[in-house]
Amino acid sequence: MSPEATALEGRIVANDLTKVFGEVKAVDGLSFSVEPGSVTGFLGPNGAGKTTTLRMILGLATPTSGTGTISGLTYAHLPHPGRTVGAVLEATSFHPGRSARNHLRVFCAAAGLPDKRADEVLEWVGLTQAARYSVRGFSLGMRQRLGLATALLGNPRVLLLDEPANGLDPEGIAWLRGLLRHFADVDGRTVLISSHVLSEVEQTVDRVVIIARGRLLYEGRLADLEGANGGVVVRTPSPEQLSGALAPLNVKVTPRADGSLGVVGATPEAVGHAAWAAHVELHELRAGSSSLEETFLRLTAEPSAPTEPGA
Numbered sequence: 001m002s003p004e005a006t007a008l009e010g011r012i013v014a015n016d017l018t019k020v021f022g023e024v025k026a027v028d029g030l031s032f033s034v035e036p037g038s039v040t041g042f043l044g045p046n047g048a049g050k051t052t053t054l055r056m057i058l059g060l061a062t063p064t065s066g067t068g069t070i071s072g073l074t075y076a077h078l079p080h081p082g083r084t085v086g087a088v089l090e091a092t093s094f095h096p097g098r099s100a101r102n103h104l105r106v107f108c109a110a111a112g113l114p115d116k117r118a119d120e121v122l123e124w125v126g127l128t129q130a131a132r133y134s135v136r137g138f139s140l141g142m143r144q145r146l147g148l149a150t151a152l153l154g155n156p157r158v159l160l161l162d163e164p165a166n167g168l169d170p171e172g173i174a175w176l177r178g179l180l181r182h183f184a185d186v187d188g189r190t191v192l193i194s195s196h197v198l199s200e201v202e203q204t205v206d207r208v209v210i211i212a213r214g215r216l217l218y219e220g221r222l223a224d225l226e227g228a229n230g231g232v233v234v235r236t237p238s239p240e241q242l243s244g245a246l247a248p249l250n251v252k253v254t255p256r257a258d259g260s261l262g263v264v265g266a267t268p269e270a271v272g273h274a275a276w277a278a279h280v281e282l283h284e285l286r287a288g289s290s291s292l293e294e295t296f297l298r299l300t301a302e303p304s305a306p307t308e309p310g311a
């Protein structure tokens, strides 16, 4: 494999992806990349274009322009797509009369995998006891687990899951978190999970790609988003001196509209101590009031209509 191909191995890249449905620009010049060894949240409100983007990356929809690639190749060009990518899209349908085990065995046969692989993945997703039952009686959470089992059959390097936490109870969400973190942290796989609720995936993801109206709003570490780790607001007559004192803490310092500083990546105690040690006078020091969810809502809110003068 060439050095370029090795560098792209396991990466998902959207490059200026656009999808137009009639009058609707569902995805609008969207570019981002998803790295191996991370669980990345693909976030945006309903109708933001998440499913459409995932469908283009999976070769299920043709981009109007731009490309989506996995390990540097479009889905159609992947030599072993079933063993490279596992995906669960929303509203995945199962043959209702089939048992969970038989559903998986049909896929095993198609992919040239031994039948026993079906039982392995059923165990991973906690469906061993329900393996013989017909899918008709499955709850939404069980269907999510079966969808995940299907995605895992080919032992893929890259997992793309559309709203996987939807329908899971808190215990199911905790279980999913453990499984996905293991894939990323221990196996070094690439995991991309979509959600329209940040709080649902907040504890699972380390990186986020946030979109609204088909456009990119934020891409990066969740910890760097305002409101993560509590955030700290600090007011001082010597902002430059304070910024210098905080530099060794590896934090992100941003000036706020009211003249105070927003600090992300440290506790109020750590900021207070650094200021005290550097003899910087403080007039205010508090935990940031904006939670991650508020930041998400503010970012993805519809652009407000211009306010009338004097209103």
Ligand SMILES: Nc1ncnc2c1ncn2[C@@H]1O[C@H](COP(=O)(O)OP(=O)(O)OP(=O)(O)O)[C@@H](O)[C@H]1O
Pocket (backbone or CB within 6 Å): 021, 024, 025, 026, 044, 045, 046, 047, 048, 049, 050, 051, 052, 053, 090, 195, 196
């Ligand atoms: N096949 C289609 N034909 C026409 N319009 C479509 C089609 N698929 C999606 N759209 C439109 O594209 C936009 C983005 O839809 P998409 O399903 O990608 O959003 P989403 O972010 O997945 O939303 P949700 O959180 O509700 O799942 C919406 O306005 C939707 O109505």
Ligand SMILES: [Mg+2]
Pocket (backbone or CB within 6 Å): 050, 051, 052, 090, 162
């Ligand atoms: Mg969707």
